[in-house]
Amino acid sequence: MSETEQRAAPPAGLDLSVRIGSLLMSNPVGVASGTFGYGEEYDELVHIDALGALYTKAVTLEPRKGNPAPRLVETPMGLINSIGLANPGVEQFLEKKLPLLSRRRCAIIVNVAGSTEDDYAAVIGRIEERLASAAPGSEGRSGVDGYEINVSCPNVHRGGMSFGTDPALIERLTRALKKRTARPLVLKLSPNVTDIADVARAAEAGGADAISCINTVVGMVIDTERLRPAIARGTGGLSGPAIRPVGVAATYKVSRAVGIPVIGLGGISRADDAIQYLLAGAQAVQIGTSLFSNPGAPQEVLEGIAAWMGRHSVKSVGDIRLMLREPA
Template sequence: MSNINTEVNICGVVMKNPVTTASGTFGSGREFSEFVDLNKLGAVTVKGVASEPWKGNNAPRIAEVYGGMLNSVGLQNPGAEYFINNDIPFLRQFDTKIIVNICGHSIEEYCKAAEMLSDSDVDLFELNISCPNVSQGGITFGTVPSMAEKVVSEVKKHCKKPLIVKLTPNVTDITEIARAAVSGGADGLSLINTLLGMKIDIKRRKPVLFNKVGGFSGPAVKPVAVRMVYQVCKAVDVPVIGMGGISNYEDAIEFIMAGATAVAVGTANFNNPFATAEVVEGIEKYMIENSIKDLSEIRGIID
């Protein structure tokens, strides 16, 4: 252990290891802290926070599919004020970084949330311009490069923390959006958000989700995510948090080899509440067994 260094630097913030959580799969850590020592994680990325409380979509919001799941939660959240008063004090009891995911329906709402959270005790912002489950805002900003650049540059004016922009895979060329976000001022990128999917109940002849369509995540999406992280890391020069189907350390190492600086565990938390801590331990073991002193030795080693 002593001769390996698992630390990574994301936009000037040093995480003790590269493992965080994918927004929306881990709440604000409270529920999972019954299973995982949050001190073990490099960072906790919390569920999306908006300037005001959001009620989310109608149920059913969840459908299982082969090797993954669909969700159409719609970013239900109690709002920035509640988050600041309740979740930040909880998370600050632990030695882990806090990445706050910010959502909005409009540029104004994103900016307002960023402003409200800027003076709070969090380490990084993750701008969610990629949620497939909200009708206005969200994904619209993530699929049109000029819109992505505009929302990032506006939010950047209101934010005093490093800004990571979370990208959607539901585009023709993800590197175009990645470049647009960086030219708008993104300090880092995270990807992928969920793939838009659908499931039909053939007995009832209806979609399973009330919203008809939802975000597809889980182990089944991993190859798509690894490919996109690889492409984006080649295209831009900012640090990337890779995610999409990571369930174990082998998956995490794939993303790092594709170029990711940090990795996030998402849907796997539902299958295995210990998944995050197991990925941390697995990476350490892998480094020792392969005589890797620092993750920079393997980061982006794929040509």
């Protein structure tokens, strides 16, 4: 057995696999959109094939330069970003990123963003068109195993209000996108709403295969000497350990509102964080901001989950969500 196979193999007797619609992931630990690019920068640092899934940086119809700098600021136990979905656009994604992604052995979930329903549909339509005509990569992989729909973008048809805050829009968008692809569709929800469970139910009604929960929390830091916000745009998205309890609570709520799998994220840096999400009801997790300080986090978290399962005599990772003693 090669070193790669040894490291990717789960400990004997444990089932770490996760099913999202028609997709079977080898394990529950993925890397979050926007914190891992399309993988290339991490090749030397992370055993990418051993990940459960790689969620790509957002892909939009047109290239986007993103927001003006400064667009990142550190906060206690967190980071605020206002990157503005900087990405090369779907055509460059197809030319430059897809060939590399099709050589990966982990699940590849393409994160999609847009300002209108048509934008999202066009990105998925264009990718599907290419996949239908392209020769598969190594081991018959296409490089796209599913889509994660980032609905936190402002909807230009609705005066900039985010898709993610309107359940009716979410249901309509999901329904429209399901017609464009047979691959699993994961709706990634914003916590910046009155009731995230309402939005999750709408996504499920539209045909979503899973929910990712959560995207960043709106935050602001003010520079008191320069008398201006530390981020050029004013507010940004807070991520990292500071938001973990928000994400765990959202996962708990959403997993009780829908029957489809929930993928939990927000502030995971250690196995214990991931296990909290799994106990709250998630079937898989993603690691984002903590990759910046510890690219080894996914491997450590996966090993920690396996060790915890051993200690608690759990054979299948999917059973962890059934183990929480419900609050009074």
